[in-house]
Amino acid sequence: MQVVITQSAExxxxxxxxxCYDLINVNPAAVLGLATGSTPVALYGQLIDLYRRNxxxxxxxxxxxxxxxxGLVPTHPQSYRYFMNHHLFNHIDINLKNTxxxxxxxxxxxxxxxxxxxxxxxxxxxxxxxxxxxxxxxxFNEPSSSLSSRTRIKTLTAATVKDNNRFFATDEFQPELAIxxxxxxxxxxxxxxxxxxxxAKAKAVKHLVEGSLSASCPASALQLHNNTTVIIxxxxxxLLEHKEYYKQVAITTEQMATENA
Ligand code: F6R
Numbered sequence: 225m226q227v228v229i230t231q232s233a234e235x236x237x238x239x240x241x242x243x244c245y246d247l248i249n250v251n252p253a254a255v256l257g258l259a260t261g262s263t264p265v266a267l268y269g270q271l272i273d274l275y276r277r278n279x280x281x282x283x284x285x286x287x288x289x290x291x292x293x294x295g296l297v298p299t300h301p302q303s304y305r306y307f308m309n310h311h312l313f314n315h316i317d318i319n320l321k322n323t324x325x326x327x328x329x330x331x332x333x334x335x336x337x338x339x340x341x342x343x344x345x346x347x348x349x350x351x352x353x354x355x356x357x358x359x360x361x362x363x364f365n366e367p368s369s370s371l372s373s374r375t376r377i378k379t380l381t382a383a384t385v386k387d388n389n390r391f392f393a394t395d396e397f398q399p400e401l402a403i404x405x406x407x408x409x410x411x412x413x414x415x416x417x418x419x420x421x422x423x424a425k426a427k428a429v430k431h432l433v434e435g436s437l438s439a440s441c442p443a444s445a446l447q448l449h450n451n452t453t454v455i456i457x458x459x460x461x462x463l464l465e466h467k468e469y470y471k472q473v474a475i476t477t478e479q480m481a482t483e484n485a
Contacts, residue, residue, distance in 0.1 A: 241270030253284040257352030291404035336375035352413035360441030364404035373406030430463040
């Protein structure tokens with residue numbers, strides 16, 4: 225796991241976008257795994273900017289989102305399909321037919337299997353973008369999720385429902401179930417980028433990077449993945465013990481990349 229500590233949330237988004245750009249340059253038909261929530265919004269802004277500056281085209285890209293609320297139709301403003309269209313897809317040249325979000329309205333027994341098949345048919349995910357919940361969840365794999373889980377329905381914790389309450393109007397129906405890629409599904413991505421910003425994420429970041437491998441912190445499963453980069457700002461890095469080491473590694477990696485360029 226590589227840990228990159230940047231000066232600001234803006235830098236997190238810029239560096240995340242650079243990873244996407246570098247991949248698409250090499251493989252214009254790459255398969256991206258995408259996340260929703262507040263964290264990746266700035267990254268999506270950077271991806272849109274790259275497109276508007278004619279630096280990149282997404283016309284051959286396929287994408288698979290991590291999760292969707294059960295019971296919300298894709299046109300519902302709080303659905304993750306709506307979120308993706310609004311924050312990214314409507315602003316770039318991606319073919320909407322190549323963008324996949326789990327179906328929150330399909331019969332639960334079939335929904336997971338169909339999604340897993342679609343990912344496999346696309347050749348697997350080349351680059352998976354992740355945020356992390358304050359409780360250490362990735363996708364909607366809440367604490368106690370099996371570390372080898374596959375796409376399925378999960379019950380959201382009260383803490384997650386509360387955290388996401390900010391997106392819903394008072395009295396609006398807020399789902400307490402979601403369909404999410406499993407941790408096993410996520411770990412099959414060839415490369416993973418986890419982004420985290422702000423103090424509220426410091427505890428989850430500490431556990432996922434330096435804590436024990438445990439279902440209590442689903443993101444700690446990324447310690448098992450051999451190509452994961454965690455990009456965080458100073459606040460999210462606050463509780464890390466080995467900050468100086470991560471900074472040293474980042475400098476060395478940069479130097480080696482420049483020498484090999
Ligand atoms: C969203 C997702 C979640 C979020 C996490 C952090 O698709 O899978 O795991 O990444 O809840 O959300 P924010 O970024 O809103 O703090």
